[in-house]
Amino acid sequence: MHITNAVLIAAAATTIWLVFYVQFYLPRRLEERFLESMKAFSKAIELRFPTNSGRTDEIIRTCTMIGKRFGYTRSEIHELELAVYLRDIGCCAIPYRPFNEKPRTEWTEAEFTVYNRHPEVSGAMLELVPSLRHVADSVRWHHARFDGADNIGSPTRGDLPLNARILKVSSDYVWLTSEMGAGASLKAIVEGKGTEYCPEVVEELEHVLTSSRVKEPEPSIA
Amino acid sequence: MQIRRELISVRQTLLWLSLTGIGLSAVVYRFGVFHSNPDYLWLILPVLAMFAEFIPVELSRRGVRVAFALPYVAGMAFAVGPLAAVVTDVLVTLVAGYTMLRRHRSRSATLWLGINASVGAISACVGSMAMLGIIAWLGNSREIVATACVAFMLGYGIVNFLLVTYLDWRASGRRWLENLSGALKLTSKSFALYTVVGMAVSVLAYDEHYYYIPLTLVPVLALRTALQYQARMYEHYYETITALTLMLQRAHPYTHGHLERVARTAEEVARRLGLSNQRARMVREAAVLHDIGKIAVDEQLLDKPGKLTDEEMEHVRQHARWGAEILEPVRSFREMLPWILHHHERPDGSGYPSGLLDPDIPIESKIIAVVDAYDAMTGSEIPGARRTYRDPMSVNDALDELERCSGSQFDGAVVRAFRTVLTEGRY
Numbered sequence: 001m002h003i004t005n006a007v008l009i010a011a012a013a014t015t016i017w018l019v020f021y022v023q024f025y026l027p028r029r030l031e032e033r034f035l036e037s038m039k040a041f042s043k044a045i046e047l048r049f050p051t052n053s054g055r056t057d058e059i060i061r062t063c064t065m066i067g068k069r070f071g072y073t074r075s076e077i078h079e080l081e082l083a084v085y086l087r088d089i090g091c092c093a094i095p096y097r098p099f100n101e102k103p104r105t106e107w108t109e110a111e112f113t114v115y116n117r118h119p120e121v122s123g124a125m126l127e128l129v130p131s132l133r134h135v136a137d138s139v140r141w142h143h144a145r146f147d148g149a150d151n152i153g154s155p156t157r158g159d160l161p162l163n164a165r166i167l168k169v170s171s172d173y174v175w176l177t178s179e180m181g182a183g184a185s186l187k188a189i190v191e192g193k194g195t196e197y198c199p200e201v202v203e204e205l206e207h208v209l210t211s212s213r214v215k216e217p218e219p220s221i222a
Numbered sequence: 223m224q225i226r227r228e229l230i231s232v233r234q235t236l237l238w239l240s241l242t243g244i245g246l247s248a249v250v251y252r253f254g255v256f257h258s259n260p261d262y263l264w265l266i267l268p269v270l271a272m273f274a275e276f277i278p279v280e281l282s283r284r285g286v287r288v289a290f291a292l293p294y295v296a297g298m299a300f301a302v303g304p305l306a307a308v309v310t311d312v313l314v315t316l317v318a319g320y321t322m323l324r325r326h327r328s329r330s331a332t333l334w335l336g337i338n339a340s341v342g343a344i345s346a347c348v349g350s351m352a353m354l355g356i357i358a359w360l361g362n363s364r365e366i367v368a369t370a371c372v373a374f375m376l377g378y379g380i381v382n383f384l385l386v387t388y389l390d391w392r393a394s395g396r397r398w399l400e401n402l403s404g405a406l407k408l409t410s411k412s413f414a415l416y417t418v419v420g421m422a423v424s425v426l427a428y429d430e431h432y433y434y435i436p437l438t439l440v441p442v443l444a445l446r447t448a449l450q451y452q453a454r455m456y457e458h459y460y461e462t463i464t465a466l467t468l469m470l471q472r473a474h475p476y477t478h479g480h481l482e483r484v485a486r487t488a489e490e491v492a493r494r495l496g497l498s499n500q501r502a503r504m505v506r507e508a509a510v511l512h513d514i515g516k517i518a519v520d521e522q523l524l525d526k527p528g529k530l531t532d533e534e535m536e537h538v539r540q541h542a543r544w545g546a547e548i549l550e551p552v553r554s555f556r557e558m559l560p561w562i563l564h565h566h567e568r569p570d571g572s573g574y575p576s577g578l579l580d581p582d583i584p585i586e587s588k589i590i591a592v593v594d595a596y597d598a599m600t601g602s603e604i605p606g607a608r609r610t611y612r613d614p615m616s617v618n619d620a621l622d623e624l625e626r627c628s629g630s631q632f633d634g635a636v637v638r639a640f641r642t643v644l645t646e647g648r649y
Contacts, residue, residue, distance in 0.1 A: 002365075003365055003368055004364055004365070004367060004368060004425045004428075004429075007368045007418075007421045007422055007425050008422055008425060008426075010418055010421075010422075011418050011419060011421065011422035011438070011441065014415055014418045014419070014441060015440050015441040015444065018415065018441050018444035018445060018448065019440070019444050021444070021448060022444050022447040022448045022451065026447075026448060026451040027451070029451075029455070030451055030454060030455055030458070033455055033458055033459075033553075033554075034458065036551050036552045036553055036554075037458065037462040037465070037551075037552055039551035039552075040462070040466065040548050040549055040550075040551050040552050040555075041465065041466070041469070043547060043548045043550075043551065044466070044469055044514070044517045044518070044548045045517075047515075047517065047518035047544050047547065047548065048473065048517050048518045089465075089469060090472070092469040092470070092472045092473040092517055093472040093473065095521070096473075096519070096520040096521055096522070097520055097522055100520075121472070125465070125468050125469070125472070126465075128464070128465075128468060129461045129464060129465045129468075130457070130461065131454070131457060131458050131461050132461070132465065
């Protein structure tokens with residue numbers, strides 16, 4: 001074969017390989033790097049507040065199922081996962097002692113006020129990190145009520161980011177399930193439909209929980 | 223590759239670079255051959271070069287941007303002649319640079335435009351001379367086009383790398399060799415692929431198959447995307463460090479400033495001890511993260527004025543283990559985990575968490591231990607860094623304390639290196 005033809009064939013082969021490399025391999029690798037970092041952030045918060053630990057995987061599973069019901073693409077699901085991992089990053093600003101010394105039921109009103117600032121702190125911290133800035137709003141409002149009755153200055157109803165609404169429903173559902181069991185938890189969420197929780201998201205939660213797929217939850221992309 | 227960094231004074235650099243560029247261009251003009259081509263289809267090459275120059279990848283942390291015009295500049299050398307390649311490179315650099323200058327106004331931007339054009343001219347001239355050398359040696363035929371193109375790309379690439387990293391060293395004070403190895407590491411694989419594309423463009427240009435040349439934009443754009451991904455991963459690595467540090471600072475505000483000082487000095491001490499540039503850089507990053515486990519420590523204990531109880535001390539001591547636990551999921555940090563886990567070990571075996579003896583303690587942990595201890599002893603002299611449980615120590619007292627504990631609590635060689643760094647004013 002003539003050397004110049006070999007050069008052209010090599011260039012064509014290189015092009016095909018490069019296209020596959022940038023279309024499939026590199027996006028996956030970047031996603032993996034992000035998730036690794038998220039696990040580190042999550043681990044740090046779990047170590048600071050051990051009572052909060054162990055729910056992240058469950059919340060991710062619920063969020064992913066709801067996100068898919070909304071027709072989320074793979075990258076949108078990935079963004080939702082980032083928001084789950086980063087939701088409590090602001091907890092590092094909460095004083096260690098009172099919140100680790102007594103159960104939530106014994107917290108004073110002042111302590112609740114301090115604790116409830118963590119989404120705002122999380123959002124502010126994420127604003128400082130360029131590659132995570134896009135999830136700052138979802139994280140900032142992940143405890144915001146759908147109807148805005150909590151008066152925390154959040155957007156309300158359709159103006160709340162969908163990821164924040166999904167995160168609110170999923171995290172509350174997982175937390176309530178650990179406190180009172182799955183049935184009562186779903187009932188409490190449904191009662192808050194339209195006031196505390198976004199009705200569309202609650203409907204999708206009901207759908208994923210009552211569908212036959214609930215017993216074999218889809219694994220997270222993590 | 224081009225420099226986009228602000229300089230304080232660059233006129234002299236611009237003068238010698240432009241004179242060198244003009245001199246080398248005269249040599250290329252003297253020895254190069256001009257191919258007249260009546261149908262002007264070769265004009266596709268400068269058009270593509272211009273397009274490729276307008277889609278650079280910014281490697282912002284390094285202060286450089288990588289443009290993609292080189293394969294088409296190489297093609298010009300074969301389609302029209304080496305001097306045409308030099309002129310194309312200078313023109314596309316000037317036009318793209320001027321457009322960006324209008325977008326991002328700055329005082330020294332015009333001078334930088336001249337410098338970038340001169341660097342381009344010198345690189346293209348050296349590439350052309352390498353190509354002419356191959357042609358003179360092997361004869362001008364279709365068979366040697368690929369070889370001559372490799373010579374052009376290598377000549378261009380090597381000179382460009384050397385000049386750009388040299389200028390960055392002059393502009394920012396960053397070490398030349400470190401910069402060179404960093405830039406090579408980041409772009410060498412891409413450059414190899416880039417050379418294959420350049421060879422294809424040159425062969426097509428030599429054969430006057432100009433209609434096919436736009437197809438080479440596919441690998442160029444794919445390469446650009448690959449570099450963008452690489453740059454994002456690189457940025458994300460540093461942003462992860464930043465975010466973790468922010469978390470620690472939120473939990474323990476006194477760490478603000480302390481971590482940066484310890485990191486900077488630890489890197490200097492690592493260099494002084496003969497660690498490679500890359501290793502020293504990693505020591506810096508590990509030093510920023512060495513106390514990350516304190517996120518999980520009760521801040522009231524760290525600021526407690528009196529003596530800690532055994533239970534409290536055990537809680538505080540867990541931070542070394544927790545630090546490693548937090549960083550463990552991140553693959554890029556795995557090499558640093560033992561350094562962070564063992565930064566409170568002592569050569570006499572009385573440290574924690576594992577009670578390792580001198581030979582088993584990583585040198586990186588020993589460096590962090592010394593610099594951290596010094597900063598903790600003297601840091602309270604710095605506004606905002608004062609700790610409530612201890613009065614500040616003077617520099618001399620702190621150094622004496624390090625000397626006194628040298629061999630038992632701290633490594634003697636590290637303490638000596640630290641003292642040298644300190645006396646050289648690098649702290």
